[in-house]
Amino acid sequence: MSWLTFFITSHGTSHGVSVSEILAVRELDVDCGTKDDGRWQKMPQKSTEAYPYAFTVSYVERAWQHRWRCSDVTFHCLEGALCQQWVQTIREQLTALTSRPKHLLVYINPYGGKQQGERIYEQKVAPLFTLASISTHVIVTEHANHARDHLRTEAELKKYDGVVCVGGDGMFSEMVHGLVSRTQRDNGVDQNSPEEKLVPCTLRIGIIPAGSTDCICYATVGINDPVTSALHIIVGDAQPMDVCSVHHNNTFLRYSVSLLGYGFYGDMLADSERKRWMGPARYDFSGFKTFLTHHYYEGTVSFLPATDILGTPRDKTRCRAGYVLLYKCNLSNNIHNQLCSLVLYPHVWGWRVIRGKFLAINAASMSCACPRSPKGLSPAAHLADGTTDLILVRKCSRFNFLRHLLRHTSKYDQFDMTFVEVHRVRRFRFTPRYCQSDSELDLRENGKRLFSQICRDHPACSCSPAYSSWNCDGEILPHAAIEVGCFYNLIGVHLW
Numbered sequence: 001m002s003w004l005t006f007f008i009t010s011h012g013t014s015h016g017v018s019v020s021e022i023l024a025v026r027e028l029d030v031d032c033g034t035k036d037d038g039r040w041q042k043m044p045q046k047s048t049e050a051y052p053y054a055f056t057v058s059y060v061e062r063a064w065q066h067r068w069r070c071s072d073v074t075f076h077c078l079e080g081a082l083c084q085q086w087v088q089t090i091r092e093q094l095t096a097l098t099s100r101p102k103h104l105l106v107y108i109n110p111y112g113g114k115q116q117g118e119r120i121y122e123q124k125v126a127p128l129f130t131l132a133s134i135s136t137h138v139i140v141t142e143h144a145n146h147a148r149d150h151l152r153t154e155a156e157l158k159k160y161d162g163v164v165c166v167g168g169d170g171m172f173s174e175m176v177h178g179l180v181s182r183t184q185r186d187n188g189v190d191q192n193s194p195e196e197k198l199v200p201c202t203l204r205i206g207i208i209p210a211g212s213t214d215c216i217c218y219a220t221v222g223i224n225d226p227v228t229s230a231l232h233i234i235v236g237d238a239q240p241m242d243v244c245s246v247h248h249n250n251t252f253l254r255y256s257v258s259l260l261g262y263g264f265y266g267d268m269l270a271d272s273e274r275k276r277w278m279g280p281a282r283y284d285f286s287g288f289k290t291f292l293t294h295h296y297y298e299g300t301v302s303f304l305p306a307t308d309i310l311g312t313p314r315d316k317t318r319c320r321a322g323y324v325l326l327y328k329c330n331l332s333n334n335i336h337n338q339l340c341s342l343v344l345y346p347h348v349w350g351w352r353v354i355r356g357k358f359l360a361i362n363a364a365s366m367s368c369a370c371p372r373s374p375k376g377l378s379p380a381a382h383l384a385d386g387t388t389d390l391i392l393v394r395k396c397s398r399f400n401f402l403r404h405l406l407r408h409t410s411k412y413d414q415f416d417m418t419f420v421e422v423h424r425v426r427r428f429r430f431t432p433r434y435c436q437s438d439s440e441l442d443l444r445e446n447g448k449r450l451f452s453q454i455c456r457d458h459p460a461c462s463c464s465p466a467y468s469s470w471n472c473d474g475e476i477l478p479h480a481a482i483e484v485g486c487f488y489n490l491i492g493v494h495l496w
């Protein structure tokens with residue numbers, strides 16, 4: 001890290017600023033007051049007289065709870081040439097930082113979260129990009145999957161150093177699908193084959209939180225704050241991230257980067273989609289309703305445990321970008337290659353099979369921390385280790401399930417309960433007890449919630465339906481039977 005230390009400021013105090021955290025530098029016209037970005041800065045009279053030349057450095061200031069803010073410090077000099085030399089040197093140093101983006105493609109979801117995406121971008125993010133001399137091409141999406149399809153087919157990606165989305169986890173997922181699909185197509189990789197090794201994307205994806213859960217942003221940056229995320233993007237912070245691919249009968253369905261949840265989170269999402277007008281509060285409403293219905297689902301979970309890794313889901317350590325722990329997330333290429341060539345069938349050595357009745361089956365490939373649960377679904381999950389934490393919550397009483405849920409919001413261990421188990425896995429598959437027919441799948445794909453016609457184990461009651469749906473990063477998958485593989489380092493996220 002290179003440091004520039006300045007010894008004279010307008011108050012005569014010294015100030016150290018790391019070059020890697022400088023956002024911009026500009027000369028000031030001290031004589032006639034300082035007009036800067038529309039704001040007037042008042043210079044103390046004494047120092048203005050003594051030092052007639054000045055320049056201002058904007059830099060990242062670390063505030064409370066992972067928040068970053070942009071701060072300015074103004075330096076005064078006696079000679080104009082010296083002042084210019086400083087400005088030029090700083091500019092050269094900034095240009096030499098190759099990890100910083102210069103041209104960004106930005107997609108804004110105007111309907112995400114509280115529908116504030118455009119305002120958040122215009123008021124909080126765009127001025128910072130301008131300050132840092134980043135040029136942008138902004139697209140406000142007109143419909144769902146607009147960003148995904150534009151990225152996959154039309155976008156001239158060569159012109160950009162990265163893509164940024166303003167929205168929630170669903171919007172981030174659109175970017176992942178657009179970019180990963182395009183990369184595979186360009187490299188002749190068939191996404192439908194679960195054994196195919198996927199090619200990593202070269203462009204990074206940035207996320208400005210403006211959604212409902214903002215779990216991907218919160219779990220990587222540590223907070224869902226648009227200014228903090230914009231600053232991470234500007235300074236070029238990078239974080240590789242695991243991507244899970246989801247298949248059904250050798251057909252590719254979707255990618256997932258945060259949560260794949262069947263049962264509780266699937267049912268909650270299916271119910272909440274019909275209440276989008278409520279905004280983020282729909283998850284509270286539907287969560288409560290789903291909790292009361294207390295449906296469980298029968299099926300078989302098979303998984304390939306990750307035996308060659310550091311750590312377990314019960315560790316007390318936390319993985320977040322910018323933390324020392326990050327080194328754990330860097331696997332060698334060799335291991336990566338081995339992971340990508342593993343096959344998906346349970347007869348292969350090492351697979352485990354668990355049958356049962358489950359209230360929830362969750363696969364968290366990162367902690368899934370969010371404002372509602374700051375430690376997340378799997379607090380010790382790693383962002384980029386090629387594994388996902390498979391959490392199985394077996395049928396239990398409502399009271400016990402509530403205890404389990406509430407532990408996500410407290411310091412107590414949500415896995416330390418007899419009906420909960422957690423495994424760190426490379427791959428898994430789920431097969432519901434009863435096979436879904438094609439007509440059932442069609443019905444579900446057309447948005448109709450299907451309850452089993454015959455509740456086979458309980459003929460006299462209308463309790464649990466045979467199938468739930470999968471919640472895949474906030475999108476509903478109609479198929480109950482899925483195969484999942486976790487890929488290491490497929491995308492880089494801007495934190496950056």
Ligand SMILES: CCCCCCCCCCCCC/C=C/[C@@H](O)[C@H](COP(=O)(O)O)NC(C)=O
Pocket residue numbers: 168169170171211212213214215258259265269283368370372373376377405406408409471472473474475
């Ligand atoms: C009764 C008390 C219950 C407290 C339970 C707290 C557990 C909260 C754990 C939430 C983990 C959410 C993981 C993130 C999923 C997102 O991908 C998805 C989509 O987010 P988006 O709407 O796109 O921002 N959101 C949800 C709620 O499914």
Ligand SMILES: Nc1ncnc2c1ncn2[C@@H]1O[C@H](COP(=O)(O)OP(=O)(O)O)[C@@H](O)[C@H]1O
Pocket residue numbers: 108109110111112113114140141142143144145146166167168169170171172174210211212213214474475
């Ligand atoms: N212009 C648009 N109109 C309607 N839906 C959109 C638009 N742009 C994106 N979407 C979709 O909105 C859904 C939710 O977006 P997201 O940004 O994740 O917000 P939230 O966190 O509130 O769910 C995603 O499935 C995305 O595909």
Ligand SMILES: [Ca+2]
Pocket residue numbers: 242364365366381382383384385386387388
């Ligand atoms: Ca992981």
